[in-house]
Amino acid sequence: xxxxxxxxxxxxxxxxxxxxxxxxxxxxxxxxxxxxxxxxxxxxxxxxxxxxxxxxxxxxxxxxxxxxxxxxxxxxxxxxxxxxxxxxxxxxxxxxxxxxxxxxxxxxxxxxxxxxxxxxxxxxxxxxxxxxxxxxxxxxxxxxxxxxxxxxxxxxxxxxxxxxxxxxxxxxxxxxxxxxxxxxxxxxxxxxxxxxxxxxxxxxxxxxxxxxxxxxxxxxxxxxxxxxxxxxxxxxxxxxxxxxxxxxxxxxxxxxxxxxxxxxxxxxxxxxxxxxxxxxxxxxxxxxxxxxxxxxxxxxxxxxxxxxxxxxxxxxxxxxxxxxxxxxxxxxxxxxxxxxxxxxxxxxxx
Amino acid sequence: xxxxxxxxxxxxxxxxxxxxxxxxxxxxxxxxxxxxxxxxxxxxxxxxxxxxxxxxxxxxxxxxxxxxxxxxxxxxxxxxxxxxxxxxxxxxxxxxxxxxxxxxxxxxxxxxxxxxxxxxxxxxxxxxxxxxxxxxxxxxxxxxxxxxxxxxxxxxxxxxxxxxxxxxxxxxxxxxxxxxxxxxxxxxxxxxxxxxxxxxxxxxxxxxxxxxxxxxxxxxxxxxxxxxxxxxxxxxxxxxxxxxxxxxxxxxxxxxxxxxxxxxxxxxxxxxxxxxxxxxxxxxxxxxxxxxxxxxxxxxxxxxxxxxxxxxxxxxxxxxxxxxxxxxxxxxxxxxxxxxxxxxxxxxxx
DNA sequence: AATTGGCACTCACGACAGTAGAGTGCCAGG
DNA sequence: CCTGGCACTCTACTGTCGTGAGTGCCAATT
Numbered sequence: 001x002x003x004x005x006x007x008x009x010x011x012x013x014x015x016x017x018x019x020x021x022x023x024x025x026x027x028x029x030x031x032x033x034x035x036x037x038x039x040x041x042x043x044x045x046x047x048x049x050x051x052x053x054x055x056x057x058x059x060x061x062x063x064x065x066x067x068x069x070x071x072x073x074x075x076x077x078x079x080x081x082x083x084x085x086x087x088x089x090x091x092x093x094x095x096x097x098x099x100x101x102x103x104x105x106x107x108x109x110x111x112x113x114x115x116x117x118x119x120x121x122x123x124x125x126x127x128x129x130x131x132x133x134x135x136x137x138x139x140x141x142x143x144x145x146x147x148x149x150x151x152x153x154x155x156x157x158x159x160x161x162x163x164x165x166x167x168x169x170x171x172x173x174x175x176x177x178x179x180x181x182x183x184x185x186x187x188x189x190x191x192x193x194x195x196x197x198x199x200x201x202x203x204x205x206x207x208x209x210x211x212x213x214x215x216x217x218x219x220x221x222x223x224x225x226x227x228x229x230x231x232x233x234x235x236x237x238x239x240x241x242x243x244x245x246x247x248x249x250x251x252x253x254x255x256x257x258x259x260x261x262x263x264x265x266x267x268x269x270x271x272x273x274x275x276x277x278x279x280x281x282x283x284x285x286x287x288x289x290x291x292x293x294x295x296x297x298x299x300x301x302x303x304x305x306x307x308x309x310x311x312x313x314x315x316x317x318x319x320x321x322x323x324x325x326x327x328x329x330x331x332x333x334x335x336x337x338x339x340x341x342x343x344x345x346x347x348x349x350x
Numbered sequence: 351x352x353x354x355x356x357x358x359x360x361x362x363x364x365x366x367x368x369x370x371x372x373x374x375x376x377x378x379x380x381x382x383x384x385x386x387x388x389x390x391x392x393x394x395x396x397x398x399x400x401x402x403x404x405x406x407x408x409x410x411x412x413x414x415x416x417x418x419x420x421x422x423x424x425x426x427x428x429x430x431x432x433x434x435x436x437x438x439x440x441x442x443x444x445x446x447x448x449x450x451x452x453x454x455x456x457x458x459x460x461x462x463x464x465x466x467x468x469x470x471x472x473x474x475x476x477x478x479x480x481x482x483x484x485x486x487x488x489x490x491x492x493x494x495x496x497x498x499x500x501x502x503x504x505x506x507x508x509x510x511x512x513x514x515x516x517x518x519x520x521x522x523x524x525x526x527x528x529x530x531x532x533x534x535x536x537x538x539x540x541x542x543x544x545x546x547x548x549x550x551x552x553x554x555x556x557x558x559x560x561x562x563x564x565x566x567x568x569x570x571x572x573x574x575x576x577x578x579x580x581x582x583x584x585x586x587x588x589x590x591x592x593x594x595x596x597x598x599x600x601x602x603x604x605x606x607x608x609x610x611x612x613x614x615x616x617x618x619x620x621x622x623x624x625x626x627x628x629x630x631x632x633x634x635x636x637x638x639x640x641x642x643x644x645x646x647x648x649x650x651x652x653x654x655x656x657x658x659x660x661x662x663x664x665x666x667x668x669x670x671x672x673x674x675x676x677x678x679x680x681x682x683x684x685x686x687x688x689x690x691x692x693x694x695x696x697x698x699x700x
Numbered sequence: 701a702a703t704t705g706g707c708a709c710t711c712a713c714g715a716c717a718g719t720a721g722a723g724t725g726c727c728a729g730g
Numbered sequence: 731c732c733t734g735g736c737a738c739t740c741t742a743c744t745g746t747c748g749t750g751a752g753t754g755c756c757a758a759t760t
Contacts, residue, residue, distance in 0.1 A: 023752090025751070025752050025753085026752075026753080027752075037703070037704090038703070038704055039704095040703075040704055040705070040706090041702080041703055043752090043753070044702090044703085046753090047753095047754080057752090057753080059710090059712070060710050060712095060752090061710045061711050061751070061752050061753050061754095062711075062712075063751085063752070101511050134491070135489055135491070137487060137489050139485055139499070141484070141501065141505070145505075147507055149487070149489070149499060149509075151489060151497065155491070155495075157497055157509050157511075159499070159507050159509070161450065241615065243614075243615060244608055244611035244612040244615055246611070247607045247608035248606070248608055250606070256597050256598070256600070257597045258594055258597035258598055261594035261597050262594040264593075264594075265591065265592075265594055373723090375724085376724080377722080377723075387733085388732075388733055389723095389733095390726095390732075390733055390734070390735090393723090393724070394725095394732085396724090397724095407723090407724080409739090409740060410723090410724075410738095410739050410740055410741095411722070411723050411724050411725095411739045411740045411741080412723060412741075413722085413723070413724095
């Protein structure tokens with residue numbers, strides 16, 4: 001339907017519009033790009049593009065602006081990723097090298113990405129659901145409070161406060177630890193809550209004749225705390241940075257930036273959005289403008305790249321106005337994702 | 351200099367301006383407030399207020415708007431806190447009741463406050479510097495990594511990964527724990543780093559004749575990790591919520607909301623600002639407009655209230671445009687601070 | 701069949717002018 | 731000390747007009 005040159009015209013329009021933030025006309029296209037044809041010819045092509053709803057004219061007699069559909073065609077067929085400059089590559093390594101634990105690494109990643117792109121940066125935590133529990137520790141705090149510490153084989157550590165009735169001696173605490181460990185150590189996080197539930201059901205089904213000791217009761221209390229904590233593991237998380245950039249690019253958002261800031265604060269919407277994007281064979285993905293309508297973000301675009309956290313996939317991305325520089329941002333998320341993947345694998349193998 | 355009635359006029363101007371967001375003129379004052387004098391009289395008073403730089407006219411012939419100095423006089427001498435409605439009180443309790451650990455409680459607090467005021471809410475963590483270490487646990491993770499867990503008497507729990515050379519048996523880990531505990535358990539967090547340093551100096555000053563075992567070296571590695579972690583305890587932290595509200599009130603900020611969003615992301619600037627405010631005898635404080643210039647927030651105001659986390663003072667507050675409803679916001683932060691204080695004391699005494 | 705130059709047409713935008721209304725400062729009189 | 735009155739100032743709104751960018755269409759050209 002649209003000629004070969006027509007697509008080149010679309011590319012030119014997207015590029016120039018992103019550049020100048022002004023509707024682009026046929027004349028300025030022939031000036032800035034070497035098409036070797038006259039403005040009138042370009043106008044014919046533009047009419048076709050408009051028929052296909054790839055571009056629109058804001059008012060009767062003005063230049064054209066890409067539609068969301070136009071951007072989509074652009075990123076799918078026309079965008080050539082702009083390779084990073086060596087300075088940018090250097091920035092990534094200097095941000096990420098020397099990171100401590102996983103949290104620290106992801107925070108550095110998100111900062112690098114926001115610095116690189118000037119957009120809101122998003123890093124998804126690798127999913128812990130398929131990790132398994134490798135340690136359980138108990139620390140008695142006094143006053144009937146006991147701390148449960150859970151460590152996974154992926155190195156995540158988390159703690160939760162449980163309330164138990166009574167105080168216990170050193171040896172009893174050891175016995176409790178053994179009892180709790182027996183249920184979940186070595187098992188997958190995703191199954192944890194169910195395992196605990198089964199164990200609890202078992203306990204309540206026990207013959208009433210069997211006397212329940214305070215120790216037994218404490219063990220059940222602790223298991224409940226463990227189940228709650230494991231349930232939280234399953235909820236994926238995001239790290240975000242660069243929200244202030246929205247204020248700078250505010251003019252690009254027709255309405256208010258309120259929904260964006262809200263999504264950033266909520267996280268859960270954003271998490272769903274990022275999770276549901278589908279990547280191409282290179283692990284890159286983009287969600288453009290009205291495609292984000294179900295999430296209340298019809299004026300924003302997100303581009304992301306998968307990264308590989310030793311087995312479990314997750315994403316890094318940036319969010320910005322629909323009128324964003326897709327080639328540069330795609331290249332940036334890809335480069336950061338690759339470097340991050342490398343660091344995670346090194347980390348694991350040492 | 352300014353008459354009694356003059357101050358009442360200032361109060362009226364602040365109230366009406368906050369209400370309507372329009373410069374307020376002498377005529378509208380006599381209409382909306384029962385001064386019992388004519389507009390011309392009010393005009394004379396307004397001329398005086400303008401001499402004192404408590405109000406200004408945006409242009410020659412328009413109503414007056416309070417200056418930052420005017421707001422200051424208003425909150426210091428004129429504002430009567432507007433007591434919360436019972437619905438609001440109910441909202442606070444429903445938000446805060448049933449909180450789990452300290453983190454959870456503060457997150458709930460900040461949410462309650464942003465809901466109550468429609469502003470950006472800020473809660474400062476109680477300072478941990480004067481807390482003392484009550485437990486140390488070690489968990490060997492394999493691969494030369496060992497987890498150090500530190501618990502304070504205020505209930506804060508944190509962990510840090512340490513790298514040690516070699517693997518150790520159950521009993522040796524116990525010995526390491528004892529060694530580390532001996533240095534810091536029962537000591538104040540604020541002294542922790544120094545205590546560790548002294549211990550390390552001692553070790554390196556030991557006669558070269560005394561052979562150092564792998565166990566000794568591991569103990570030193572662990573102590574270093576402990577020192578780093580304790581150092582982080584000393585850095586105070588904030589919890590924030592409601593950043594999206596800035597987008598709604600954007601018109602109130604002459605310039606951009608960029609600096610505010612940046613401060614929210616940075617945290618450290620805000621932390622300094624909140625720390626350096628000085629409270630009145632009721633524990634309330636306000637920092638208005640250009641008073642915040644050193645922090646790059648000349649268009650924002652912060653009102654805060656001290657709360658008492660069993661001995662260590664910290665603050666809860668809200669940040670918003672200079673043109674904010676001070677009486678309501680002051681009442682809200684005070685109510686939340688009081689309720690929070692109560693919950694923290696209950697927590698501690700059970 | 702594709703391309704081109706020409707031409708009439710549309711529309712946003714800025715400049716300019718005129719009007720209405722809100723609000724002020726000031727003054728003379730109560 | 732207060733008040734009504736009055737002249738004055740400035741903003742905000744409205745309408746008009748010219749300019750220029752850009753379009754759509756068509757007949758001529760390649």
